[in-house]
Amino acid sequence: MKLHRDILLRAYRQMKTIREFEERAYAEIMNGQIPGFTHLYTGQEANAVGVCEHLETADTIISTHRGHGHCIAKGADVVGMMKELYGSSEGLCKGKGGSMHVADLEKGILGANGIVAGGPPIAVGAALAAKIRKDGRVSVSFAGDGSVNQGTCFEAMNMAVVLKVPVVFVIENNYYSEHTSIGYAVGCDNLKARTEGFGFPVFVADGADFFSVYEAAGKAIAHARAGNGPAGIFAETGRFHGHFVGDPQHYRAKGELEDLRENSCCLKNFRARMAESGELGAAELDAIDAEVLALVERAVTEAKAAPRPTPAQVTQDVYINYISA
Template identity: 65%
Template sequence: MSTKTKKDTQMAAAPSGLSQQAIIRAYRQMKTIREFEERLHIENTTGAIPGFTHLYSGQEAVAVGACEHLTDKDFIISTHRGHGHCIAKGCDVPAMMKEIFGSRDGLNKGKGGSMHIADVAKGMLGANGIVGAGQPIAVGAAIACKLRGEGSVALSFTGDGASNQGTVFEAMNMAVVLQVPKVFVFENNGYSEHTGASYGIGCDDIVKRIEGFGIPVFQADGFDFFSIYEAMAKALELSRNGGGPSAIYCETIRYFGHFEGDPQNYRAKDEVRRYRDEEDCLLKFRRRMEQTGEVALEVLDAVDAEVLALIESSVTGAKQAPRPLSEDLLTNVYNSY
């Protein structure tokens, strides 16, 4: 963690300025992501979930802090670690669970699975199993936003590993050249698959790399919803009002491996436990509410119970949902115009 982040963590909490409704919604979104992922971690061991699963636990503050500003007219593009982004953008949780379990009643008829969930009606243009591939797609969406002139934006999520991809470089350059309303959110969770960011990033400074393309960067604490929320407000003020692309950079951590089944031999002993105990975004959120009194902890406890019930019913529904039939194989494969 950077010195700036530690310093910010130690500062006395001030009222957020958000309404109680907005605060409760943000907490609910983060808690939903956390319990969704923690439950998938358990269900994956049963063999009922097809394909690879990459969990987002630990990074919830980033997805929710960024997406709480967006509407259905704004677009996002996600990564292979995309469940949190989907939930933060408003995708239906039970339908997502069915999708991951491979049901024909899933959000994408069971054909997207964990790494390719999409919901165009919500402005969620899809998770993407190819590292860095979402960035040029998001630039295309940003071009559409600019041409429509309705003040909407496109946002992409990028990990520290994807920041090394040529597609990301090209997307940043094109976004600047065309001055499109595009927000790049860089989530440095410390590892590109199994390689530490300190080893895999040649310039050793992702922020300077982004700025080198002419994109203003707003840095935030990846463990703090309110820090991300404030940074996103600044980025959107620029990009929505004709200022071209902007970026958010934050450092965070994923609690699980790169994929489910990853032995994580590259991690230090007790690394995850320390972050869970000291820097967890949900705990920091609750501590801030305890300090400011904006929302009572009993209210957040009630949200916890409601979210757990939602996840339980979603898993039950996904297990009982019908599987794809042979005649479903060639449906919804190509779009007909």
């Protein structure tokens, strides 16, 4: 697969931005600078970027508790997101969402979500709205391997087929649901087949390889956008941190994390492919790295200086005024 230079440059920049955002968030949390509970997306960047590269701003995504990467890939403002993590009133959700509830409706980001498998039904609702309005939008649900045993996920998948709505279910299999491995939690050994049993095609991707995800996502999203009903993407992936920041990770095998970082890194894989094909030079990728680092540095500096919500703001923006909206 040969992609246009602009797509390659943007994809690398997005994956690198997510990586640096997360690694810096990790450092800041460990320093006690960021309040709340945080789940990092480091290691899974190619999934969000490979999917969102096929989406327009008006298309919608619904994310998970591990949502920073999905939001950045869909176009969320990085400085606004960092401010949100810091709980600032200048954050994307005025500091009331925090890490697990980042949303930006203007960018089609219907929200990260702390409820495992809370996303699939919302994505089906958005897809039904798109079908009724005939606006051509596709709705994407990101969810983890832990979500696939939840009733909400089953119900949403079935309903999507029955209503024939343009939704794509992305399952990111990082092999753990909190501290429980997929081998223990899932009763069958062919999740792709089980998901296809609902009546829609599922495309498998290597979540450490942007090109693999991009290809699978292209097929799934085209299927949904053409009015054929739902499709699925199964991406095998790995998270480089614990379930949450502070997780001692005793459930990992010895050397597992080192192996993941060495052999399942989408940034390394992307650079290796570019070196081999010559499509992008190392110097231009280095230049992107420097720009991304500067952006994340600015985001942290501005987030630290940004105001916190006042007590008077506690009751503001709690409910949407649907009549005037």
